[in-house]
């Protein structure tokens with residue numbers, strides 16, 4: 718089978734990462750977590766004392782960190798200037814600041830270029846997950862999936878993931894999540910949006926296994 722490019726977009730808490738990784742592993746494809754790249758650049762800004770609400774300062778510094786993403790679905794990696802960033806990019810501080818950083822056009826231009834070159838280099842195909850993959854990064858993807866779920870289901874899943882790491886109740890998680898979606902959907906440059914030719918999958922009533930099965934079937938139909 719030829720190299721297949723799969724774009725999976727949607728807000729957080731829809732099972733996007735778990736689904737994308739599992740689909741890539743099952744089908745022998747590479748995997749790219751684009752949210753991790755925006756988190757990595759945000760983490761670098763924070764560590765280097767850049768005010769993440771100052772769009773001009775963020776734009777000026779955007780090209781400085783070297784972000785490298787590994788694409789093995791069994792163990793995706795991300796480094797910033799050679800340092801493993803996979804832990805620090807998941808903190809609540811990074812999560813609360815990433816939308817401001819990712820809204821800066823210079824940041825998006827750099828990260829989008831990086832994503833396109835990774836996808837082009839992926840022999841055998843790749844699953845790329847994010848917010849603007851089907852609309853902007855890879856508009857010619859072979860398959861575009863847009864995952865949705867009710868805010869309640871998404872908040873419950875997110876607080877399940879956070880449990881043990883950072884205590885967060887469902888109500889606070891839901892509020893933070895809705896705020897981040899509004900910022901990601903409302904920004905000027907490539908907002909979170911469903912591509913016209915994307916297949917929408919509402920995951921509210923589905924188990925993770927059912928979502929994976931559904932997307933695997935959709936990919937197989939395209940091959």
Ligand code: C5P
Pocket residue numbers: 729751752753755756815816817819820846847848849850897901
């Ligand atoms: O998917 P994840 O929650 O890790 O994404 C973190 C943030 O990165 C999003 O809230 C959004 O601001 C940004 N993002 C983006 N475009 C993408 C992927 C993520 O703007 N393709």
